[in-house]
Amino acid sequence: MFDSSATIPARLKVDDVAGRVLLSGDWTVLCLSEDVLTAGLQMLAGRRRVVIDGLGIAAMDTSGARAVLDLSARLEQAGIERIDFKGFSETQRRLLLLVREMPAVIPPPPEQQSLLEHLGMVTLAILKDVLAYLAFIGSLTFQALYWLLDPRRIRLRVILAEIQIAGVNALPIVGLLSFLMGVVIAYQGGDPLDQYGANIFIVDLVGLTMLREIAPLVTAIIMAGRTGSAYTAQIGAMRITEEVEALRSLAIHPLEILALPKLVAMIVVMPLLIVFADLAGLVGGIVVSDLLFGVSLESYLERLPQTFLMPSSFWIGLVKAPVFALIITSIGCHQGFQVRGGAASVGYATTRSVVQSIFLVIVVDALFSIVFNTLDL
């Protein structure tokens, strides 16, 4: 008999002649449903006395008791003066008494924000975030100065480990994507040049776009998605488990061990990755122009140094590297330290980190273009 897992749905039957409400079945949380609870009660309106008969109830739990009491409350509201409970077992009565003691409070619905209020809150949140970011940059700078004043404190091991993770491990994906970009540029630009018989200018096209724009941008976007997000998630999870506070209690500044090594590593790694991306992109261009447009490897390599903006293109691409590294690392770490509360907030912070750093990278890239243009580089 101890398997009572077979259930009977809760039923309610109104006997309007005798003025009874007959309850039957399992009045348990899993067996109650809406249609049962209100069926036919209006037939009893206008009576003075109603009996709620629980004889047919097979099982009752606290939710069932709550439902029975709600039923009686509804009858009372309908103007019935006397409501008697009949046929309930001793334990069911005790349960009803227990539940009746707990007033049926329902929490107030969460306050609705007006549109204007919401707009204000969002604006304030953004301003606060910007301020906090500036403050973060400030304390990061301070920590970096401490390191310069006391170079023994520089954590070389941690930095090397970060270089391994952020740089060496990213080589395959950076190389592959840049190679493909080189292929695409040569392929797309090759056709119109071919029509003018200016095939050799594919070299200029690929060289310029890759070195100046595409290689730094692709590298930065990959690093924001791959490394910046990892920084946010790591620091965010450490905040939730109070590991950041643990560091502080051990008299170690969290930035010194969690942010600075990452920043140094990224500043070292970013230019190297961009050079690697340059090479991969050029190789992609060579493959296409050799195979499809009849520009041989020798003429490609011969032409490459002569493209009219050659040395400066390379350096312009590289100048952006430390700036992008700073943006990605600082936003990644900052968002990590902003995590408050639970697991979901790590997810939000990671999203924000990637979106903001890619956004900022592209904005800064545009600014660079304007500056270089006015400088005639």
Next chain:
Amino acid sequence: MRAEPIIQLSGIHNCFGRNVVHEDLSLEVYRGEILGIIGVSGGGKTVLLHTMALLRRPDRGEVRIFGHDTRVITPAAERRLRLRLGFMFQNGALFSSLTVFENVCFPLDEHTRLPEELKREVVMLKIQLAGLETEAAAKCPRALSGGMVKRAALARTLALDPEVLFLDEPTAGLDPVTAGAFDDLVVELKSMLGLTVVMVTHDLDTLWSATDRVAFLADRRIVAVAPIEELTKNSHPAIAAYFSGRRVEQARERAWKAK
């Protein structure tokens, strides 16, 4: 009234790699009792509780719950069984992105077809039953104190009116007053709702005041199950070591005074 066993473990083996945690372990839980499980830290109490609550499949051995052999059970039947078991985790395991109210409402949303208003009343009922102020309902888990987290976790565990309640160190980390109040709450709920309770605890006061029987886990198996008074007189070396010392005497005295 000799109650029927509702959970039967026999010949349970549990290991993690080469670390054997349980070996040929057997234990029965009777309907309507509060069973305490004690043993040294890292002795496998949590793993045992997980095994009983279908959260971990033992590497060998039989787990019967309400008479069902859980090794040969259909997924649908297993789901029905789970709904009758409630598990309160050591650290509460409240969903951090939901408020207390939403945490308690979650299982009701998932598994029941209660009308909206009744559902909300039931949630508030559970929150009150667990001894929380109604204001706590709107709070996020991180805004709660340790004792409130335990109570909120208890409220969520009670949401579907389980027949068996598993509590993993429910009073660990609480101050004595809060812990004592929690023990009283568990005993009260058990008698009011007719629950069966299996709890892991290190709290000697809880053992004396709340449990009907206590199982001692040592050497990878249950070496004794008895009411606490009797268990303290057991001559097994691990048990004798556990109950030696002044703190046990003090707990016993407190329990007597309380009665």
